[in-house]
Amino acid sequence: MLSLLLSAVLAVQAMAVLELNVPEQPVVALHSSDVVLNCSFNHTNPFNLSDLSVFWQLTDTQRSVHRYLEGHDQLADQAERFANRTRLFPNQLGLGNASLLLSRVVVADEGSYTCFVRVKDFGSAALLLQVAAPYSKPVVTLEPQSNLRPGDEVALTCVSYGGYPEGDVIWQDAGGRNLTENITTSVVANEEGLFTVTSVITVVLEPNSTYSCRLINPILGEEGYISVTVTGQNIAFPPVALWVTVGLAVCLLVLLIALAAVCRRKIKESCEEAKREAEEAKVLEEEEESKTGMISLKS
Ligand SMILES: *[C@@H]1O[C@H](CO)[C@@H](O)[C@H](O)[C@H]1NC(C)=O
Ligand SMILES: *[C@@H]1O[C@H](CO)[C@@H](O)[C@H](O)[C@H]1NC(C)=O
Ligand SMILES: *[C@@H]1O[C@H](CO)[C@@H](O)[C@H](O)[C@H]1NC(C)=O
Ligand SMILES: *[C@@H]1O[C@H](CO)[C@@H](O)[C@H](O)[C@H]1NC(C)=O
Ligand SMILES: *[C@@H]1O[C@H](CO)[C@@H](O)[C@H](O)[C@H]1NC(C)=O
Ligand SMILES: *[C@@H]1O[C@H](CO)[C@@H](O)[C@H](O)[C@H]1NC(C)=O
Ligand SMILES: *[C@@H]1O[C@H](CO)[C@@H](O)[C@H](O)[C@H]1NC(C)=O
Numbered sequence: 001m002l003s004l005l006l007s008a009v010l011a012v013q014a015m016a017v018l019e020l021n022v023p024e025q026p027v028v029a030l031h032s033s034d035v036v037l038n039c040s041f042n043h044t045n046p047f048n049l050s051d052l053s054v055f056w057q058l059t060d061t062q063r064s065v066h067r068y069l070e071g072h073d074q075l076a077d078q079a080e081r082f083a084n085r086t087r088l089f090p091n092q093l094g095l096g097n098a099s100l101l102l103s104r105v106v107v108a109d110e111g112s113y114t115c116f117v118r119v120k121d122f123g124s125a126a127l128l129l130q131v132a133a134p135y136s137k138p139v140v141t142l143e144p145q146s147n148l149r150p151g152d153e154v155a156l157t158c159v160s161y162g163g164y165p166e167g168d169v170i171w172q173d174a175g176g177r178n179l180t181e182n183i184t185t186s187v188v189a190n191e192e193g194l195f196t197v198t199s200v201i202t203v204v205l206e207p208n209s210t211y212s213c214r215l216i217n218p219i220l221g222e223e224g225y226i227s228v229t230v231t232g233q234n235i236a237f238p239p240v241a242l243w244v245t246v247g248l249a250v251c252l253l254v255l256l257i258a259l260a261a262v263c264r265r266k267i268k269e270s271c272e273e274a275k276r277e278a279e280e281a282k283v284l285e286e287e288e289e290s291k292t293g294m295i296s297l298k299s
């Protein structure tokens with residue numbers, strides 16, 4: 001496919017008088033970043049910019065990506081999805097640089113672009129744009145999650161998302177050997193064209209097993225790696241967690257009861273104290289009264 005395209009491009013170049021220089025290898029652009037699509041031409045004699053035409057278009061559909069004619073951008077017939085995302089470098093045009101800046105690259109931008117240049121002579125060349133997006137770090141979950149015992153069949157699910165192009169998942173054991181049995185991998189694209197890769201491996205649990213999930217992006221290389229070890233300790237973990245929870249609950253209950261008892265005693269004490277104080281006050285009052293009585297008797 002690529003060689004066919006290149007030979008077609010070479011044929012066009014051979015016929016044209018003006019030689020253009022574009023990258024031979026696909027240009028890799030990260031999703032949502034900006035990219036420069038290089039296209040330069042040899043200008044042996046100084047030329048007037050109003051004599052220069054630059055057309056960038058999609059090779060397959062010939063839809064316009066960007067046009068420059070008679071000293072100005074001509075964007076009336078530009079494909080809508082490129083609106084506000086393209087520009088040439090005006091002060092570079094006179095130096096033979098007709099490169100295009102494409103902003104906020106999306107997956108749909110991937111493909112072949114043709115650069116046409118005319119300064120009296122005419123030439124064209126095509127290049128490939130390859131979009132790439134890094135995957136998230138893979139995450140592994142176990143099913144079932146609890147009460148695991150050696151001999152149980154367990155499904156490990158490794159998920160990674162937001163990447164492009166389609167990633168490959170490799171499962172390996174503790175010794176780094178590729179596991180190939182009982183694996184199902186599915187790839188789903190979101191509305192932006194970015195992929196979620198989900199890979200499930202079914203294994204028969206051993207007392208001490210390590211499984212690692214590696215995610216390979218065909219453009220960006222290995223991107224993520226996660227390793228899970230299902231050990232005897234892990235298998236014992238759920239009961240331990242249960243006992244810890246029960247223990248904590250019991251502690252809390254005992255604490256509450258003790259607190260209630262202390263409170264009740266305090267309340268009782270303070271009630272009795274109040275009662276005692278009231279009685280003492282009454283006694284004092286009575287004494288006062290008897291004193292007054294005595295005084296009145298004397299007078
Ligand atoms: C540009 O011109 C120079 C000198 O004439 C030549 O060596 C070079 O190959 C040319 N490059 C292109 C892309 O036409
Ligand atoms: C574009 O051209 C410049 C200058 O020649 C070079 O440094 C850069 O790597 C090129 N970019 C691509 C994607 O080929
Ligand atoms: C460039 O072309 C324009 C229009 O044809 C003309 O008015 C102008 O004088 C030219 N400039 C030069 C430097 O030749
Ligand atoms: C492009 O920019 C203009 C002016 O800022 C705006 O009116 C227009 O809606 C934009 N078009 C797109 C497709 O974003
Ligand atoms: C063309 O100009 C742009 C902007 O200065 C630059 O990034 C690019 O590398 C240039 N390309 C070539 C082939 O010189
Ligand atoms: C595991 O598989 C991958 C891809 O299928 C391969 O690149 C790698 O060399 C293999 N590794 C081993 C140890 O077999
Ligand atoms: C694959 O699954 C089958 C049954 O589900 C099981 O008997 C076999 O041992 C598994 N193979 C591996 C390598 O775990």
Ligand SMILES: *[C@@H]1O[C@H](CO)[C@@H](O)[C@H](O)[C@H]1NC(C)=O
Binds near residue numbers: 231232
């Ligand atoms: C599990 O693996 C750890 C470390 O790799 C090792 O120390 C331990 O002895 C192993 N336990 C069993 C039961 O194999």
